[in-house]
Amino acid sequence: xxxxxxxxxxPAGRSVExxxxxxxxxxxxxxxxxERAGVRPGTPILLSPDCQIDGxxxxxxxxxxxxxxxxxxxxxxxxDYCVFFDFLWRRDKNWDEAGPDDLWxxxxxxTRSLSNPRRVGGARWNRGLAALGRLYSWAVKQGYVSASPxxxxxxxxxxxxxxxxxxxxxxxxxxxxxxxxxxxxxxxWVDVGLRGYSAHGVPAAAWGGRMxxxxxxxxxxxxxxxxxxxxxxxxxxxxxxQSEVGHRRYYSGRLAxxxxxxxxxxxxxxxxxxxxxxxxxCDAGRSRVIRRAQRQGRYDVLPRMRLVTSxxxxxxxxxxxxxxxxxLGETALARASVEERAILFTEGPEGPEPLWLWLNExxxxxxxxxxxxxxxxxxxxxxxxLSGEKGDAPFCTPHMCRHSFALYMxxxxxxxxxxxxxxxxxxxxxxxxxxxxPWRMVQDLLGHADVETTRRIYLAPVSxxxxxxxxxxxxxxxxxxxGGAADDVSWILARLAAETGTIQDLIDDExxx
Numbered sequence: 001x002x003x004x005x006x007x008x009x010x011p012a013g014r015s016v017e018x019x020x021x022x023x024x025x026x027x028x029x030x031x032x033x034x035e036r037a038g039v040r041p042g043t044p045i046l047l048s049p050d051c052q053i054d055g056x057x058x059x060x061x062x063x064x065x066x067x068x069x070x071x072x073x074x075x076x077x078x079x080d081y082c083v084f085f086d087f088l089w090r091r092d093k094n095w096d097e098a099g100p101d102d103l104w105x106x107x108x109x110x111t112r113s114l115s116n117p118r119r120v121g122g123a124r125w126n127r128g129l130a131a132l133g134r135l136y137s138w139a140v141k142q143g144y145v146s147a148s149p150x151x152x153x154x155x156x157x158x159x160x161x162x163x164x165x166x167x168x169x170x171x172x173x174x175x176x177x178x179x180x181x182x183x184x185x186x187x188x189w190v191d192v193g194l195r196g197y198s199a200h201g202v203p204a205a206a207w208g209g210r211m212x213x214x215x216x217x218x219x220x221x222x223x224x225x226x227x228x229x230x231x232x233x234x235x236x237x238x239x240x241x242q243s244e245v246g247h248r249r250y251y252s253g254r255l256a257x258x259x260x261x262x263x264x265x266x267x268x269x270x271x272x273x274x275x276x277x278x279x280x281x282c283d284a285g286r287s288r289v290i291r292r293a294q295r296q297g298r299y300d301v302l303p304r305m306r307l308v309t310s311x312x313x314x315x316x317x318x319x320x321x322x323x324x325x326x327x328l329g330e331t332a333l334a335r336a337s338v339e340e341r342a343i344l345f346t347e348g349p350e351g352p353e354p355l356w357l358w359l360n361e362x363x364x365x366x367x368x369x370x371x372x373x374x375x376x377x378x379x380x381x382x383x384x385x386l387s388g389e390k391g392d393a394p395f396c397t398p399h400m401c402r403h404s405f406a407l408y409m410x411x412x413x414x415x416x417x418x419x420x421x422x423x424x425x426x427x428x429x430x431x432x433x434x435x436x437x438p439w440r441m442v443q444d445l446l447g448h449a450d451v452e453t454t455r456r457i458y459l460a461p462v463s464x465x466x467x468x469x470x471x472x473x474x475x476x477x478x479x480x481x482x483g484g485a486a487d488d489v490s491w492i493l494a495r496l497a498a499e500t501g502t503i504q505d506l507i508d509d510e511x512x513x
Contacts, residue, residue: 003049004049004082004085004086004089005046005047005048005049005081005082005085005086005089006046006047006082007044007045007046007047007078007079007082008044008045008047009042009043009044009045010040010041010042010043010044010045040062040339041339041342042071042074042339043061043062043067044061044074044075044078045058045061046058046061046078046081046082046085048085048089049086049089054094054095056096056139056142056144057095060135060138060139061078064134064138065134065138066134066135066138070230070261071230071338071339071368071369072229072230072368072369075369076127076131077131077134080127080128080131080132081095081131081132081135083110083128084098084106084128084132087102087106087109088102095135096139096144096145098136098149099149100149100150100151102149103132103149103150103151103168104168107125107168110125110128111125111170121170122170122171123170125170126169126170129150129166129168129169132149132150133148133150133166136148136149136150150166150167150168151166151167151168152164152165152166152167153165153166153167179395179400179403179503179504180400180403180404180407180503180504181394181396181400181401181404181503181504181505182404182408182490182493182494182497182503182504182505182506183223183404183408183490183493184490184505184506185394185504185505185506186223186394186396186401186404188382188394188506189378189379189382189394189395189396190216190219190220190378192381192382192385192386192393192394193377193378193379193381193382193394193396194209194212194215194216194219194374194378195207195209195212195216196208196209196212196381197385198385199385199386199389204385210361211285211360211361213277213280213281213284213285214281214285214286214358214359214366215374215378216277217274217277217278217280217281218232218233218358218371218374219375219378219396219401220271220273220274220277221270221274221278222398222401222402222405223401223404223405224269224270224271224274224405225268225269225270225274225405226268226401226402226405226406226409226445226446227255227268227402228260228261228399228402228447229368229371229372229398229399230259230338230368231255231259231260231268233358233366233367233368233371234259234338234341234356234368235357235358236333236336236341236344236355236356236357237282237355237356237357238311238317238355239253239254239256239333239357240253240275240278240357241253241270241275242275242279243272243275243276243279248272249271249272250269250270250271250272251269251270251272251275252267252268252269252270253267253268253269253270254266254267254268255267255268255447256333256334256335256336257334258334258335258336258337258338259337259338259341260447261447262447264447265334266447268445269445278357282357286357286359289359289360289361289362289363290348290353290354290359290363291350292363293362293363293364294350294351294352294353294363298362298363298364299345299351299352299363302343303324304323304324304343305323305324305343305345305352306321306322306323306329306331306340306343306344306345307321307322307323307345307346307347307352308320308321308344308345308346308355309321309322309347311333316332316333316334317332317333317334318330318331318332318333319331319332319333319336319344321344338368341355341356341365342356342365342367344356371398372397372398375396375397375398376397378396379394379395379396379397382394382395383395391506392504394504395504402446405445406442406445406446407493407503408493409442409445410442411493413442493505
């Protein structure tokens, strides 16, 4: 069987030498050569089916605008390159021999052809097209190809100006696989998929899952806060708010601008039970893997470590550190990249401890991309455990938590404004002038630059419905509901789920876990 294009990633704390790729040649001074060439942890290396590395592609990956992309975007784009290069390879062509006909044939195969068992929708196609556009635009400027295979057409931009856009860009860019979960459906997915519960809602005797306290705490953080995967996965322990004595429903934290998609600092909120769940994980599972790593000497052999000796500042924290060579330095917390966060440690009672919040079983940082596998495995277990049960088994991805958070907050904010506060039309207008309408509140919570993104993608289930009429209709038995407003919001979400078919929810006569 002919192997296709493959991706190798330079891991944190080690050079690509650890991969021992035979095509790279000699190994003396490799780390120094990689540093001079710009090959850093998180850099992808593309290997062709005949086990060759194209120096031009390598230069693109480390010396172009590609190198400044977010790690998750790099991962997605590198995958898109491999898919297109494989398509060309089957035509006996290399990536630099692609023409417009190849691109159009690829578009047909990728999105419509029955010969492709993994066809993609408009949004996924447009992402791949953007990835190819970045590569071939750079290759043309460098003189590696005479022309880009991506044909363009003229379109009208957002502000009325004429802009060039790819002619093959899909118009049906709304992702068809966007789904939402109600809170009760999400709780069932967590219980069954991450915590090993049976279909009857009790712990299964045969459950042998590992790190379930970490996994459930992370999933609940995403669902409670609406954080993006990388934003939540790269949190440091000192960035998590600490619980306080007294009744508080939500705690606030601050995201460093360098880890956000918009590169702007943002306040996020997490429910009080989630804060307690994270603290329980830190006291139990996290402490256990750290102690084991210390006993095994794992931290002593790490080639890269910055031991934080002190933290100064209050609102704008600065981390003062010392590396293995004794060099002293400092990093503003707001400027600590995901790569640097993975090598930050602090001195604990029994030796160095990672500042990275979420750790794997070896006591090392659990990388953002690894969470996709955790969610996938949980969904598979949920489907297997609930097979034959009434209703569909819940499925969830990290980004679905963000979608679901947005939907819940929109309904809750509308409900609070239109029902709970009992505002008159004039009072509602004044309230919106002071605090903004619910759409913009959700936009701020998500960190979107454009409210239309919030409306068009994240909150599509309610964009075409009369949400106001749903909110104004009292929930059955709402004269004295047990859960108060929370019960009303759950009822509204259940109605939306029944009407749209895109929101996962328990069926009405099923027990709520």
